[in-house]
Ligand SMILES: Nc1ncnc2c1ncn2[C@@H]1O[C@H](COP(=O)(O)OP(=O)(O)OP(=O)(O)O)[C@@H](O)[C@H]1O
């Protein structure tokens with residue numbers, strides 16, 4: 001360097017590599033031109049005064065396009081620890097000097113739903129920034145082009161607009177905020193809810209040659225924060241708590257190196273109406289206030305906010321925009337929530353006994369053990385677990401053959417929902433591991449040395465990845481563009497072996513089910529937030545290395561698990577919401593190949609809410625979400641994918657997905673239930689009167705661990721059904737389950753409604769609506785219904801047990817036969833009950849003693 005033909009950019013790059021500050025270098029080059037020697041001399045002579053005068057060398061930030069067009073790309077600045085404090089500037093410190101950026105060329109943007117799959121482009125007709133992005137994509141990430149929604153998001157950012165990106169799980173949202181860092185050389189700050197997520201992304205970025213770090217309680221290297229605030233990393237991941245603490249240093253960073261963007265990942269955590277509410281997310285509105293051009297004079301534009309999520313209903317979207325104070329012309333980018341390669345189904349299971357494990361997992365066991373006979377059990381994880389299970393309250397050791405479901409509720413209280421956990425059950429943790437958000441984040445800490453994350457160009461850019469990605473792209477395009485019949489043919493084949501994640505509601509079940517699967521030679525491991533860190537680290541590693549076949553996890557094995565070849569996501573028990581369900585299910589099939597998402601749920605029981613601190617309003621919303629999830633499981637006459645996509649407020653263009661259990665099996669036969677409907681409605685009227693909306697008094701009762709007011713004076717559905725059975729010989733042996741299903745159908749169709757002001761998972765105090773009354777009076781009209789899953793279940797059971805002849809028939813059904821034999825066996829061997837000594841201090845005890853004496 002130093003010859004006549006060097007450009008300013010080359011001089012700048014060379015000097016930054018030497019360790020000079022970016023701002024000083026640009027100032028020097030501006031003053032003396034593109035001469036390396038002169039520029040060095042300029043700085044060393046103190047003309048710039050950068051090293052001595054802390055306030056010197058700052059410049060007003062260029063606009064994003066300006067920064068791109070000038071070709072300026074600041075690099076990492078070298079700092080010493082003594083210099084680090086200079087970056088924390090007081091808020092009052094403002095620079096008056098401004099440098100205008102070149103004339104903007106702002107891309108046109110509008111709010112549209114964009115397809116998720118990629119468009120082929122050969123570079124012809126691309127704008128400058130698109131060409132620059134294409135180069136970055138190729139060089140850093142090994143992708144050939146942006147997906148349309150990614151392009152939309154980048155266009156909005158380039159136009160200095162805020163954006164809300166709603167794109168399916170695994171669609172590639174991260175790239176929307178990663179590209180700006182590489183493109184401009186400015187810093188991108190990413191707010192993320194989980195340390196494990198941040199780890200994952202930092203590691204990947206390091207492999208792609210992008211410097212990134214994460215900050216927060218999980219970061220054990222304290223110097224990383226200092227380095228980050230000095231502009232050492234292109235992308236800084238922080239949890240919301242930390243970003244709130246770092247407002248001052250970040251303002252300083254914005255002034256020195258520039259902040260291209262604040263990305264708020266998993267932004268549904270902002271909303272109380274979402275499934276993963278994190279109170280600290282709500283405070284992120286301070287970003288808008290503290291990083292606006294009105295507040296920071298060196299900014300020409302507000303630093304854009306980019307909010308991203310895969311699961312947000314319309315109401316959550318509105319809440320996000322409002323809570324984060326996003327600008328009025330925020331660009332909303334929505335891709336289809338439809339994942340064309342996911343095969344959804346719902347199966348009934350009581351999900352809580354050895355026999356249900358045997359019944360539900362024998363196929364899975366066969367899949368994983370048919371090729372190789374492992375001979376011995378997969379012991380590594382089991383040994384860890386035996387040790388770990390000791391540390392779990394009420395679970396000294398999980399013995400599969402005596403499954404104790406009684407402490408299920410106890411375990412619920414230890415659920416791994418971070419929001420729910422932060423304030424409770426500290427007794428479960430070891431002394432120095434207080435149960436708090438910090439503790440939970442710490443739980444998933446995978447690395448000890450954060451410098452490990454800062455490694456250049458990794459093996460991800462190798463051939464195998466490129467091959468996988470090409471395959472993924474072509475498959476995805478094929479799925480989405482091909483005709484439904486073709487997709488049906490393509491997908492009806494057998495699933496590849498691939499890894500499985502099983503989500504269970506309680507920590508105890510992660511251990512029990514793992515132990516069960518391991519006994520049959522499946523390489524399975526448990527994952528929950530209370531297991532030792534070393535174990536969790538091992539699970540992550542072995543799962544990613546395809547050593548493990550199955551991970552049995554609570555929701556702690558959470559957001560951001562981005563493994564391409566997960567073939568099955570099994571939910572073993574009701575999820576708390578469809579948002580949570582879809583996000584977890586979305587971890588399957590990211591390679592675009594066929595993957596199964598199966599929900600095993602006890603269709604005979606109404607699911608309960610996991611205890612957590614909620615306001616009355618939040619409790620109501622939580623019940624509403626649980627209820628939607630329950631209805632998803634119960635419906636038998638609607639495409640599952642369609643149901644899910646529509647739940648997120650999106651139109652499902654196709655009639656059906658051609659893959660889910662409904663699309664394959666079709667709906668059950670319709671039945672004319674006019675008689676039953678009439679009887680139920682008459683029972684409601686006879687108890688509520690025609691003017692059903694009468695005043696009701698309330699009393700307080702505790703239900704599902706949450707305080708409720710129950711209507712007094714209004715009979716609930718259960719009582720109504722008992723009366724129907726008592727008063728109608730014909731329905732004497734009918735089942736509550738069946739009637740409950742019918743009531744739900746009537747409610748969904750708008751003929752009855754909940755009469756109390758509470759929200760229940762299942763209608764509890766039914767009242768007739770106006771259309772219900774009309775239906776009742778339309779005597780001759782039939783009422784055809786596809787029975788829902790609980791009704792079908794009830795009908796199946798009634799048939800088999802209603803008469804002696806039916807009982808005989810039942811033996812032909814292998815499942816009924818197995819159940820009966822099991823029951824018989826249990827009759828023969830009555831469980832020995834431990835006789836407790838009566839407590840003579842209580843009335844009940846003295847009574848028991850008397851009875852015993854008589855015997
Ligand atoms: N332009 C692209 N071309 C090809 N593959 C891409 C592209 N962008 C992203 N991907 C792939 O998509 C996968 C998922 O990306 P990412 O983790 O960003 O998804 P996400 O939308 O954030 O998912 P989640 O909702 O689970 O967080 C990555 O492994 C990556 O390989």
Ligand SMILES: [Mg+2]
Pocket residue numbers: 173174265560
């Ligand atoms: Mg993501």
